[in-house]
Amino acid sequence: MATRRSRTVIATVVFASVALLTPAAVGCSALDKALDCVQTADAIADSVTDLQQAVETAANDPLKADQALDDIEKNLDEIGDKTDDSDVNKAVDDLNEAVGNVRTAIKNGDETPDISPVTDAAGELTKVCTP
Template sequence: MAASRHRRTTIAVAAATAALAAGLVTGCSAVDKALDCFQTADSIADSVTDLQQAVGQAANDPTQTDASLDSIEQNLKKIGDKTDNADVNKAVDHLNKAVDNVRTAIKNGDDTPDLTPVTDAAGELTKTCTP
């Protein structure tokens, strides 16, 4: 009888340990995703700064504007691939649209496109990614 009780206790402890470990791994995974999102959003903020400088110097080197927009889009893809958070996805969509609008404005001959929607959307993304 004591052996049976000891076996049940051992099984119960093992099951509880496994459940706890699974919970911790899931919790860490969520924190890791949030941290990845925040780090990528921080990279996007740097790219937005580069974009602002590139637009200001577009007469000297118009390729820098494209490079900055490409960098933002690559980072947005990284975030979009790693999250299932609706708010983050919405912020990514807003920033993608703002980047597309800047590309269109430049393509249509606007040497100084309005970057306010890009900076606003980048700020929105940073807020949603903050752990």
């Protein structure tokens, strides 16, 4: 009987330990995702700055704007793969749309496309990524 009681006590202690540690592990996971989101949003902000500079000098080097847009899209894919947060996903979708519009404007010959929707969407992404 003592063995049976010991097993019950051990099982209860193990269950209680798992129950206490699970929220901590989930919390760390959420924190890791938020940190990844912030770091990637920061990289996107850098790419948006590059895009602004590239648009200002588009006549000298039109490929710079394409490279900046590619960098933004790559980082957006990275965020999209790492989160299931609906606010982050909406901000990613909005920024993807804004990037697509700028890319289309450049392909259509617009030498100074309006990139304010890109900067606005990048700001929104940074806001929703901040823990």
